[in-house]
Amino acid sequence: MAAPILIAGGGIGGLSAALGLARKGFAVLVLEKAARLGEIGAGIQLGPNAFACFDRLGIGAAAQRTAVYIEQLRLMDALTAEEITHIDLGYAFRARFGNPYAVVHRGDLHGVLLKACEEHPKVALRVSAEVVAYDQDGGSVTARLASGERVTGSALIGADGLWSSVRSQVVADGPPRVSGHTTYRSVIPTEEMPEDLRWNAATLWAGPKCHIVHYPLSGWKVFNLVVTTHNDAPEPVAGKPVSDEEVRRGFAHVHERAQKIIAHGRDWKLWVLCDRDPVATWVDGRVALLGDAAHPMLQYFAQGACMALEDAVCLADTIERHGGSVEAAFEDYQLRRVVRTARVQLQSRAIGDHVYHPAGAHALVRNEIMRAKTSQDFYDDLAWLYGGPGVEGAVA
Numbered sequence: 189m190a191a192p193i194l195i196a197g198g199g200i201g202g203l204s205a206a207l208g209l210a211r212k213g214f215a216v217l218v219l220e221k222a223a224r225l226g227e228i229g230a231g232i233q234l235g236p237n238a239f240a241c242f243d244r245l246g247i248g249a250a251a252q253r254t255a256v257y258i259e260q261l262r263l264m265d266a267l268t269a270e271e272i273t274h275i276d277l278g279y280a281f282r283a284r285f286g287n288p289y290a291v292v293h294r295g296d297l298h299g300v301l302l303k304a305c306e307e308h309p310k311v312a313l314r315v316s317a318e319v320v321a322y323d324q325d326g327g328s329v330t331a332r333l334a335s336g337e338r339v340t341g342s343a344l345i346g347a348d349g350l351w352s353s354v355r356s357q358v359v360a361d362g363p364p365r366v367s368g369h370t371t372y373r374s375v376i377p378t379e380e381m382p383e384d385l386r387w388n389a390a391t392l393w394a395g396p397k398c399h400i401v402h403y404p405l406s407g408w409k410v411f412n413l414v415v416t417t418h419n420d421a422p423e424p425v426a427g428k429p430v431s432d433e434e435v436r437r438g439f440a441h442v443h444e445r446a447q448k449i450i451a452h453g454r455d456w457k458l459w460v461l462c463d464r465d466p467v468a469t470w471v472d473g474r475v476a477l478l479g480d481a482a483h484p485m486l487q488y489f490a491q492g493a494c495m496a497l498e499d500a501v502c503l504a505d506t507i508e509r510h511g512g513s514v515e516a517a518f519e520d521y522q523l524r525r526v527v528r529t530a531r532v533q534l535q536s537r538a539i540g541d542h543v544y545h546p547a548g549a550h551a552l553v554r555n556e557i558m559r560a561k562t563s564q565d566f567y568d569d570l571a572w573l574y575g576g577p578g579v580e581g582a583v584a
């Protein structure tokens with residue numbers, strides 16, 4: 189029996205890769221550091237490019253069942269509480285991109301992927317298996333685990349996230365860049381969301397050095413609140429519980445209506461966001477990176493998980509196309525994915541600077557540019573990302 193393809197990390201990226209490869213007939217072994225497979229955090233927005241990937245992974249219907257189909261992406265000015273613009277996500281959007289834009293609970297989405305992996309005979313899943321390093325000899329790769337155990341496979345995919353150990357050996361570019369942006373997340377029952385803000389939209393209130401995002405989740409049972417302040421936080425943090433007062437502090441300057449949204453949050457958790465500069469090399473022989481391990485990005489384009497899904501689909505197709513010749517397949521995969529993901533990384537930063545957080549005249553310019561655009565204009569702007577030949581070429 190051929191040695192399995194090893195995958196470090198059982199997040200959205202790792203499980204998608206496992207499923208994609210298994211469906212092509214390859215045996216895979218997922219090595220997950222945590223004691224159980226799951227996702228923390230709450231909502232996630234998914235563009236039509238993600239739904240195209242679900243179909244390719246054979247979980248289209250199950251993934252669609254977890255989603256709330258929002259009608260708009262709405263941009264509000266957090267100082268005046270006036271709408272700047274919105275993008276319609278209805279019929280014309282779906283017709284243009286062939287798939288919907290939706291929001292899902294991360295846990296629900298991860299659950300769909302996990303169930304499909306558990307049910308597939310070619311996927312094996314191990315928890316409490318932290319990959320700390322690897323060795324390779326031209327024909328196989330051996331993952332070294334924190335326990336001292338060694339696990340050998342035909343290839344290794346580093347899907348081990350922002351702090352990837354596999355990346356530290358493949359790219360060796362040190363720790364991620366701390367952005368200085370602090371994000372607080374909360375999920376509240378829908379009845380606690382102000383009634384006049386229970387919009388069927390992913391809404392962004394953009395203010396000077398801060399923003400607020402909210403949208404309905406889980407069949408409208410809850411609202412996801414994500415609020416961010418650019419407070420030059422110096423250290424990376426992930427999921428630390430914080431007080432309501434601490435969250436409110438960064439938003440004293442925004443409109444009362446926007447402040448009111450924050451007042452409804454509870455059990456806030458804090459993340460200090462990190463990303464990396466794009467790199468052109470993610471591959472070392474029989475080892476390749478995927479998802480946040482390869483191209484961690486700020487969340488301002490809402491595309492990190494979407495890119496991990498695209499990577500997974502592309503990787504599985506590429507390995508199949510190269511008849512199992514892993515090194516050639518990984519080079520090909522890298523070639524297909526680097527430019528597209530680098531563009532999303534860089535544009536995510538730019539969107540933060542020019543749409544989410546500008547102040548004064550910079551914000552007035554944003555408002556004027558965004559107000560002048562129709563939904564059709566936005567569709568044209570987003571075509572390279574959401575659908576059409578650009579996506580086919582980068583994913584297929």
Ligand SMILES: Cc1cc2nc3c(=O)[nH]c(=O)nc-3n(C[C@H](O)[C@H](O)[C@H](O)COP(=O)(O)OP(=O)(O)OC[C@H]3O[C@@H](n4cnc5c(N)ncnc54)[C@H](O)[C@@H]3O)c2cc1C
Nearest residue numbers: 197199200201221233319348349479480490491492493494
């Ligand atoms: C505030 C915020 C909002 C976001 N919103 C969106 C959004 O709306 N839309 C979107 O598409 N994306 C969004 N993202 C990005 C998205 O969450 C990530 O891009 C995505 O989860 C990356 O998936 P991944 O599987 O590559 O990495 P991860 O989800 O980080 O998974 C990595 C897995 O590897 C495991 N692991 C780590 N180290 C090791 C090791 N050494 N050995 C073995 N296992 C290991 C971890 O335990 C984890 O299970 C957002 C991110 C943030 C921070």
